[in-house]
């Protein structure tokens with residue numbers, strides 16, 4: 372029996388507001404604000420626990436080592452870890468800000484995932500995203516790949532690829548630009564890759580279009596997807612210019628339902644048509660489109676109406692939307708949601724969650740999770756201790772309480788104690804999550820030193 376699991380990225384110890392993502396309005400608006408890492412990590416964990424308590428399989432990805440010293444060493448800083456940090460800060464604080472970002476918490480960008488039923492070899496395929504458009508995110512892929520290898524450790528069931536080549540032609544932001552429609556999770560689906568630019572052409576947007584059509588085509592080939600059930604559709608230029616830096620800011624799909632804004636796609640009617648055609652014979656695709664007249668694009672982006680988790684919950688006959696609190700506070704969005712659940716449509720209930728620490732960097736509930744459709748045999752084949760149960764929840768809560776700082780200001784990233792606190796905490800986490808003692812670069816360096 373197949374089901375959809377969600378793997379959330381644990382918020383890291385350096386969660387901060389670096390103002391690093393041009394085109395992501397929340398990131399720019401909160402640049403240099405004081406962040407609250409402990410609160411952020413507990414908010415993310417509480418959301419994960421809520422979904423586990425609702426009866427879903429909920430996993431977690433460990434945070435990455437930050438600041439990412441291998442990147443600073445690669446650009447010419449040397450000596451002890453403290454020397455590297457101090458010299459990099461002195462040379463250019465922006466380098467340390469990029470190397471200190473905790474952006475790996477947005478697991479929707481970790482990888483693109485294709486369930487076994489869609490893939491020619493019958494395995495569940497992952498392509499870690501190279502995230503090469505943003506310097507602070509391009510550091511993530513190798514550690515993401517290590518996490519995927521640790522958790523999806525069985526090659527009879529899982530295929531974990533390398534990230535695509537690090538070139539603009541294959542700019543990849545993972546599942547944030549990928550949707551899947553199906554009648555039931557275990558049945559063949561239609562995979563939809565959303566792109567913002569043609570990698571061989573010119574960039575037509577002022578804000579970066581972070582994904583190319585060539586990326587989706589390459590992933591579809593690697594995963595062995597069937598051409599007739601794979602679509603490549605263009606995100607609207609208007610949406611990118613308004614601050615929708617990923618498709619998941621203007622659209623979300625679950626089962627046979629696509630919930631999207633009127634301005635989500637460049638060729639609105641053509642895209643709807645193509646989706647219906649591809650789904651023909653497999654399911655009846657239902658498109659719930661929110662008109663600009665009811666929720667203007669700017670409100671949808673502010674409230675993150677579409678960066679919601681659209682879920683099939685045990686015992687409920689209609690889908691449930693997990694939305695950020697901001698959707699309750701934004702007038703047009705809240706009005707629309709009330710109307711939506713009162714209608715006889717496929718979405719029957721909205722639950723609100725507080726993920727404000729993440730939202731201030733442009734990360735809503737859906738950004739924080741990577742969806743993985745799997746079956747019972749695949750669940751049994753998972754490695755590490757990554758699926759949330761009461762015991763893991765307790766252990767992680769205690770770990771966060773003990774190691775995370777309450778607040779971080781922009782210059783705290785230069786503090787060598789923050790770096791050391793992170794290494795102590797992550798070393799303990801590898802034990803707690805059964806990830807091995809050579810999981811992070813700092814652990815491998817320490818091992819080498821003992822030889």
Ligand code: SUG
Nearest residue numbers: 388389390391392395398479547738
């Ligand atoms: O890539 N923000 C992330 C938010 C990612 C949200 N993910 C999805 N939509 N799936 C980004 O823009 C801000 C970091 C900073 O400014 O400190 C940041 O990276």
